[in-house]
Amino acid sequence: MNRIDPVFAEVTAAGSPFEIIERDGLRQFAHALPDLNLMIEAARRHGDKTFLVDFSSDGTERRLSFNQMFAWRDQLVPMLGIRRGERVAICMRNRAEWMVAFLAVIKAGGVAALINSRGSPAELVAMVEDVSPLLVLIDSRRAALLREGGYAGRMLDLTKPFDADEIDRRTRAPADDPGVASALDPCSILFTSGTTGRVKGVVLTHRSLITGLMATQLSGMMVLHNMARAHGVTVREILEKLPQQAVLLVYPLFHVSGLGSTFLSPLFAGSKVVIMRRWDAQDAVQLIEREHITQLTAVPTMLWDMLHRATLGDANLSSLRNIASGGQAFPVNLLDEIRSACPQAVMGTGYGMTEAAGAIAQAVGEDFTCKPASAGRVLPLADVRIVSPDLSEMPAGQSGEIQVRGAMVMQGYWDRPEDTAAAFADGSWLRTGDIGYVDEEGYIFIIDRIKDMVISGGENIYCAEVERVLGQMPGIKECAAFGIPDERLGELLVAAVVADNENEQAVIHWVAERLARYKAPGRVAFSKERLPRNHLSKVDKVALRQAWPKLIGEK
Structure with missing residues (x-):
């Protein structure tokens, strides 16, 4: 300060x-405590107070106390079968099972790899395989997407009820005590992208x-x-x-x-x-x-x-x-x-x-x-x-x-x-x-x-990633993705392309099928001429933003 x-x-x-x-x-x-689990354990003191209001897959409301969350967490820990430092991926929408999964992985001494559950099958598989997890904790929808993408690793669907005998079998032998983590031990991996659009796992200790x-x-x-x-x-x-x-x-x-x-x-x-x-x-x-x-x-x-x-x-x-x-x-x-x-x-x-x-x-x-x-x-x-x-x-x-x-x-x-x-x-x-x-x-x-990124509705969208997918579409000769001001979203991702076929919805659909839907351009403009270049022969996105109203046909 x-x-x-x-x-x-x-x-x-x-x-x-x-x-x-x-x-x-x-x-x-x-x-500061050295181990995040020690901070989590201290929350047991809140006891019967309501911690979570959630909705199950069928829309039924669930209200869970702190005691209930910890009991669920403690039941899951020995089912993981992991040791300190081993990675476990979590791939679910926001729900109680996601939270229980995270708490259990940290309790067991694992490293929680948090997968962007909004991705396409190929994106999900790329993130999961990047960290080579011992196990993926998942919901039914994401399990189907991972299998569709070709993932063959071990998964545990927490949204399906476990048979009582299976729970007894898995938890009969108590989980090994992983001890207390060192402050500089990896704790969690969250995914981000760089200017190249390559997915990267951020290791937080x-x-x-x-x-x-x-x-x-x-x-x-x-x-x-x-x-x-x-x-x-x-x-x-x-x-x-x-x-x-x-x-x-x-x-x-x-x-x-x-x-x-x-x-x-x-x-x-x-x-x-x-x-x-x-x-x-x-x-x-x-x-x-x-x-x-x-x-x-x-x-x-x-x-x-x-x-x-x-x-x-x-x-x-x-x-x-x-x-x-x-x-x-x-x-x-x-x-x-x-x-x-x-x-x-x-x-x-x-x-x-x-x-x-x-x-x-x-x-x-x-x-x-x-x-x-x-x-x-x-x-x-x-x-x-x-x-x-x-x-x-x-x-x-x-x-x-x-x-x-x-x-x-x-x-x-x-x-x-x-x-x-x-x-x-x-x-x-x-x-x-x-x-x-x-x-x-x-x-x-x-x-x-500095980085070529658009923040639309609070989501980071990396233009290089969108351009890579656009460039794979038959008929597109040139493309550039960039952001323009938008009253609601802050920025709207748009694309300018040179293509044989000027079908805006087809281009949007192409991206939406191959990436998360929020990464698809909101509008696509078609140019009859080569996209403008700067002195380094790179596409000049400053010029494209200035020319956008004309490109899209607005007065």
């Missing part, structure tokens, strides 16, 4: 739960995930301390009067935001998590009212949907106390609309990436509203520098590539030493691929991206 915040100094003072020390050249939490989770907890504690100061009460008094908090889970659990902010953080805090099977703005409004949701973390697209596509009418949204967003820029006019609809809610934003185990910067309440164009204030345990192309460090207020260093940063990309080396500058600074600047007060502003 660029200035000493008295609340920060108080919350991180020596002897406090969030005491910060320097170890191995990095600022770290002095009292126990230290990475724990640091990221504790940094978020620290930010929350600072908010509580500021509230206590403003109202002349103690933090304990506020906590004693607070009802159980409730979180609406809309992010995919295989995303670092879904895993951290809307699963593990609520688990530790004793909050209730309500799972939406699929995003629907009207359903979201109804769930917020019915389940008394207090915290909603969503991409701006979802918030836009709630305001413009749902019928708010007499809906009671007064339970909402925190509304946070990330994944794309927060339009100021949208912020004003949310304030009008939910004046009681504290607003927040954040900036982060999978390779940094979540957030690098956050801003909540006044921290956010005083500079809503920012992506938040750099978190205390993150070192951030802005560098020019020659790696010289830029002063405050001047733009360059954002690079980050800290205990939350990944160990590297799974089995990709060259990609790992390329991801770090000077051996320890993670290249984010984003262009921005940090002001004198530590707020970070994102102004561009």
Whole structure:
């Protein structure tokens, strides 16, 4: 932090739960546990409180307490048959079984590889085979897709009931105690892509995930301390009067935001998590009212949907106390609309990436509203520098590539030493691929991206991957995928192609069949001429964006 915040100094003072020390050249939490499972085990204290509201495959509502979740987890652990350090893939939609699977893998000492369940059969197989798991924990739909893609490995479908005799047979011999993990042991692998469109597994250690989770907890504690100061009460008094908090889970659990902010953080805090099977703005409004949701973390697209596509009418949204967003820029006019609809809610934003185990910067309440164009204030345990192309460090207020260093940063990309080396500058600074600047007060502003990526509705879509699939379509001679501004999605992925057959829907369908459907272009424009090139003879996407209205036939 660029200035000493008295609340920060108080919350991180020596002897406090969030005491910060320097170890191995990095600022770290002095009292961080070495093993994520130790943090998970501490959540048993929440007992019979409701932890999860979910819907089974047939649409039946399920309400599970903390005790029930842990009992289910404990039953599954000996069925895994794994030892410390062995990889287990989890491939399911958001559901109770996904959460139980993750908790069981960590308890057993395994490394949880989180598969993007929205992928095509070929994409799913590529991710699973990349990490060579001993076992895949799966739901019936994804099991069929994996088999369709040719995967022949061991799978365990947690959505099918197990016969009592089978459970007895599998659990007769208790699972070996894996002991306590070392802080630098791999804990989880989350998948991302690079500018080449190649899928890569981000290896997060126990230290990475724990640091990221504790940094978020620290930010929350600072908010509580500021509230206590403003109202002349103690933090304990506020906590004693607070009802159980409730979180609406809309992010995919295989995303670092879904895993951290809307699963593990609520688990530790004793909050209730309500799972939406699929995003629907009207359903979201109804769930917020019915389940008394207090915290909603969503991409701006979802918030836009709630305001413009749902019928708010007499809906009671007064339970909402925190509304946070990330994944794309927060339009100021949208912020004003949310304030009008939910004046009681504290607003927040954040900036982060999978390779940094979540957030690098956050801003909540006044921290956010005083500079809503920012992506938040750099978190205390993150070192951030802005560098020019020659790696010289830029002063405050001047733009360059954002690079980050800290205990939350990944160990590297799974089995990709060259990609790992390329991801770090000077051996320890993670290249984010984003262009921005940090002001004198530590707020970070994102102004561009080095990597050719579109963020549409909070989902990262890598243009190189889409272009690779487009280039395989018969009749397409040239293609380029890029993003254009979109009021609802933030960015809309579009494509410009030179082709023999000008059938827009056929091109969209071609991509949707071979990649996840959200990666298919929303619109396709056809050019009679060769696509424009820059001085390096590469397709000039700046020129294409400028020419887009003409290409698509808009006036």
